[in-house]
């Protein structure tokens with residue numbers, strides 16, 4: 001068993017987290033991750049209302065008595081969701097771990113701290129990790145350029161971002177983006193992280209609530225099968241490559257504006273992909289790590305495999321490479 005500051009802080013067996021995933025971070029997946037001894041996060045905004053989130057938290061509790069958390073993704077919007085009400089639903093439901101992402105969590109920190117909630121803030125740059133630590137978060141999850149979803153605009157891959165962040169902060173840190181197996185976990189620990197956070201790899205598991213065709217496509221896809229959309233708008237998102245995401249890139253690279261792609265990137269089209277397996281209906285987040293996803297295991301098989309192989313890697317392969325003169 002690998003014990004780190006992360007496993008100790010959050011009371012889990014393995015230094016592995018499943019980050020928030022819109023439409024995917026639901027009770028079945030999160031309870032599966034918790035029962036496997038890792039830390040899963042429900043995605044608050046997947047639920048249409050704060051009341052629905054409270055019900056989803058209760059549903060998760062029926063499936064596990066292990067720790068799990070809720071992801072609160074804060075995105076600037078003209079008509080934002082009622083973040084404070086979602087936050088209060090989390091607190092009133094007795095959840096004690098929150099993953100914040102998207103925007104700095106300053107506004108919500110005093111309330112979370114007062115409620116005794118541990119906050120892990122996910123960000124994509126060293127300066128944001130430093131800021132989050134100064135705001136009093138308990139841990140940071142740092143997303144490299146490889147990641148699914150929003151990698152930021154700096155384009156720093158994990159190999160540099162993780163040790164740079166480890167040098168700059170003192171609180172526990174998860175390495176995120178591009179992790180999918182034991183080799184990645186051991187590398188992350190060597191780079192100074194206390195564990196890994198995964199999205200795409202958990203998307204392709206039995207418990208993930210998306211259509212089987214999406215999971216099979218992720219097994220088929222290589223590390224080259226992602227697109228970076230919204231680059232010219234400086235709101236980059238890494239999504240699976242398909243006819244829709246390639247069209248979005250073409251339109252924006254050709255000088256188009258958001259209004260020209262609004263319909264193509266609509267959430268309802270993405271739901272069509274996840275719910276009905278219509279792979280060309282819309283866009284869906286996926287990372288470069290697709291290139292090392294070769295199967296669709298249960299969450300327990302995946303977590304056990306990563307933990308067991310990581311221990312063997314450290315104790316046998318790496319130890320065997322070391323010669324003391």
Ligand SMILES: Cc1cc2nc3c(=O)[nH]c(=O)nc-3n(C[C@H](O)[C@H](O)[C@H](O)COP(=O)(O)O)c2cc1C
Nearest residue numbers: 019020021022101147148177178198199200285287
């Ligand atoms: C389908 C999907 C949806 C995601 N939605 C969110 C989200 O709503 N909020 C969030 O903070 N991160 C979201 N992410 C990012 C993940 O939590 C995680 O940071 C990322 O996937 C890590 O990179 P990886 O995919 O290479 O493991 C999403 C990722 C995927 C694959």
